[in-house]
Amino acid sequence: MPIKLEHILKRVHALPSLPTAAVKVVALTKNPTTTVKELETVIGQDPALAAGMLRQANSAYYGYARRISSLQDAIVMLGFQVTQGLAMASAVAPMLKTTLVGYDIDQDGLWKHSMLTAMAAKRLCQYLKLSFGEIAFTTGLLHDIGKLVISVYIQEVNTYLLKKVQEAKFSYVELEEKVIGYNHATVGGFLAKNWNLPDDLVEGISFHHSPLNAPNYTELASIIHVANGLSSLLNTGGGVDSFFNPIQKEILDRLALKENDLERLLADIGEFLVDPAIFG
Template sequence: MPIKLEHILKRVQALPPLPTSAMHVIALTKNPETTAKELETVIGQDPALTAGMLRQANSAYYGYARRISSLQEAIVMLGFQVTQGLAMSAAVAPLLKTQLVGYEIEQEGLWRHSMLTAMAAKRLCRNRKFPFGDVAFTAGLLHDIGKLIISVYVQEVGDYLLEKVTKANLSYVDLEEKVIGYNHATVGGFLAKSWNLPEDLVQAISFHHAPSHAPDYSQLASVIHVANGLASLLGVGGGVDSFLNPLQQEALNQLALKESDLELLMADLGEFLVDPTLFS
């Protein structure tokens, strides 16, 4: 039942655009001339964005001993790139909290999985001393946005995909492409382009299941691939395909990761799962 590209793109265009305030924040944080006051002015015009950012900034993940009570304080203490990630979190939360029947993802399941993947990606970058941890956080947050589009098609052929994945020597994402014509990672890249996101994010999303194919950002894509795998192993909201897209040894090799490294990262992330505010 391969689906025509025009049908996929129509569904992409039907999704609401990112809030203007979030897109403005991304543009401002890319500009070295931007001041904290300018960011505060833009974010402060969107109450939902402001509330979401302050809630995340005060979660256990950021670990500040005292409460961050103002937007300006959050921007100064956390920095511009973290602010970008928090703004994106607040902007996409309503989309990612949608139930996706095709993937058997309950309400807020994709949000929880995406947040944990984002945190895993940033921790992994810190562990490997990669300089793009904040970009990796945003990429991890957005890596599965293609499921918002593909879920309706997976719902039609889900039983067939599960039957075939046990018989064929293919991952679930490979079967998505074979049966539907496109997989959720590729379609996520289409959506990221329609939102005018930077190319590093587009490639990280598009190739998070095939990081070696990313033309320019294979290392970032490998980080998201591994972070996604860790979030799935922790059993947080990934969906019916969670354990059917195994970690690729090629990605582990590129990041110089051993099994002991993965165990330490999982233990580190597991501590955050007890924080009730983390996914609110």
């Protein structure tokens, strides 16, 4: 039952836009001339966004001994790129906290899986001494947003997909494309582009299941691919497809990651699951 592109795009455009302040924060944090005051002013115009950011900033994940009580403190202490991740997490949380019947995802499942993937992506960058950890965090946070669009189509064919994925030598995401015409990663890229997000985020989302096909940001897409796989291994509610989209060996080889590296990373990121400020 291949779906026409016009129908996919119609559902993409029907989803709520990101808060204007969050989109501005992404743009501002990429501009080297931006000041702390400019960021504080933009975020302060959206009280819900500001409150969500401060809640996240005070979670154990960021590890500050004293309470961060103002936006200025958060921006100065955590830095511009971390601020970008905080803003995006606070902006998309209501959207990601939704039940997706097609993927058998409960109300908090996609949020937990997305946050843990973001954390795993940043941790991977630290582990591999890569400089784009905060970009990877934001990309990991948004990597599965395409599921918001195509879950309704998956619902109609999920039994068939699960049957075929166990019979054939295809991953679940490959079967999504064969049966529906589009997979959730590609559709996520459409959505990110519709939100006017930067090219690196769009590409990291679009190719997180096929990093070697990414034209410009293969390394970022590879990090998200592995982070997504690690998060799935911790069973964080990413969906019925989680165990049928395994981490590709060629991507592990490309990043020079061995089994013992993955075990260590799993132990590191698993500790964050007990943080009530994020997962409570």
